[in-house]
Amino acid sequence: MDLSQRLQQIQEELRSHAPCRLLAVSKTVPAERMRAAYALGLRHFGENYLQEALGKMATLADLEICWHFIGRIQRNKTGEIARHFDWVESVDRSLLVERLDRERAGLPPLQVLIEVAISGEESKGGCAIEGIFSLAEQIVASANLRFRGLMALAHPDPHVAARNFAQLSESYEQLQRHFPAEQIDTLSMGTSGDYPEALAHGATEIRLGTVLFGSRPKEQ
Ligand SMILES: *Cc1c(COP(=O)(O)O)cnc(C)c1O
Numbered sequence: 587m588d589l590s591q592r593l594q595q596i597q598e599e600l601r602s603h604a605p606c607r608l609l610a611v612s613k614t615v616p617a618e619r620m621r622a623a624y625a626l627g628l629r630h631f632g633e634n635y636l637q638e639a640l641g642k643m644a645t646l647a648d649l650e651i652c653w654h655f656i657g658r659i660q661r662n663k664t665g666e667i668a669r670h671f672d673w674v675e676s677v678d679r680s681l682l683v684e685r686l687d688r689e690r691a692g693l694p695p696l697q698v699l700i701e702v703a704i705s706g707e708e709s710k711g712g713c714a715i716e717g718i719f720s721l722a723e724q725i726v727a728s729a730n731l732r733f734r735g736l737m738a739l740a741h742p743d744p745h746v747a748a749r750n751f752a753q754l755s756e757s758y759e760q761l762q763r764h765f766p767a768e769q770i771d772t773l774s775m776g777t778s779g780d781y782p783e784a785l786a787h788g789a790t791e792i793r794l795g796t797v798l799f800g801s802r803p804k805e806q
Contacts, residue, residue: 589619592798593626600792603785609654609774611795613638614802617645623798624649632656632675632793636663643670656737656793658711665689668696675699675737675774678713683724683731690730698731699774702757704750705741712738718757719764726768733765735772735790740780747780751787758788 587595600606612620613634620631620642629650633639634657643653654673659682667674668689677683678701690696700721703712713721718736725733738754740747758773776784776792784792795802 589623589798590626593623593628596794596797599782600785604788604790606785606789607772607791609656609791609793610798611656611777611793612642612799613657613795615795615799617642619799620646620651621649624651630654632795634658636666640666640670661685669693671696673697673699673734676701676711677721677725678703678711680721680724683721683728687728687730693730695730695732697734698725699735699737699772700725700733702736702738702754704738704754705746707741710739715753715757718761722761722765726765733768733770735770735774736761737772737774739777740775740784742779744780744783748783748787751775751784751789755788 607630609630609632610623610628611632630652632654653671654675655667655671656675659667659676661681664682664685668686674686674696677698686696700718701712702718703714722733725731736754736758740750754775755773762770772790773788774791774793775789778794778796781792781794
């Protein structure tokens with residue numbers, strides 16, 4: 587199947603759910619394939635590696651792409667991330683909030699999700715469940731940031747993943763009740779391996795790489 591057929595199939599699956607955004611995860615995908623995906627209607631792209639993303643942003647500057655940063659954030663990279671991306675989905679600590687807010691000054695607000703560690707796998711990063719509320723308070727109080735919701739990677743085991751999704755969804759609803767004046771509308775969960783389950787648990791954004799673009803070279 588080519589990209590267009592795969593995309594059609596996924597869009598068909600999405601039709602039977604509440605509105606859900608498809609974020610095309612384009613790490614390691616060359617700019618010209620992204621251009622082809624854009625021509626098929628994709629507008630939101632997720633990148634993990636800053637230098638790679640900056641290069642593709644320059645090549646694709648003629649397109650109206652909404653760029654999401656979804657990778658680990660190194661503290662010395664917050665300036666470029668704040669200035670070049672529309673969304674940052676992987677904010678997981680206070681220092682990053684402070685720096686992204688300062689470095690976004692003078693531009694429209696940066697849309698921010700808190701990445702939550704729900705899978706129990708240390709290496710994946712993310713804020714502990716207990717830390718979500720204080721981090722959210724800090725983002726809400728930041729003039730140049732807009733708090734939009736939560737992002738997470740689930741455990742590879744489908745039974746554990748189902749619990750992870752249920753837990754994240756519960757935290758998301760608690761946040762909506764706690765901050766009624768904020769536009770908290772994004773629950774980003776589900777990747778190629780587990781997006782049907784994430785949709786069943788109320789995901790409003792799924793992040794798909796492999797099922798759209800094929801498998802990636804082994805990650806750095
Ligand atoms: C790579 C990545 C994805 C996409 O994973 P696939 O399995 O290729 O769909 C989604 N979310 C994050 C945070 C990623 O790093």
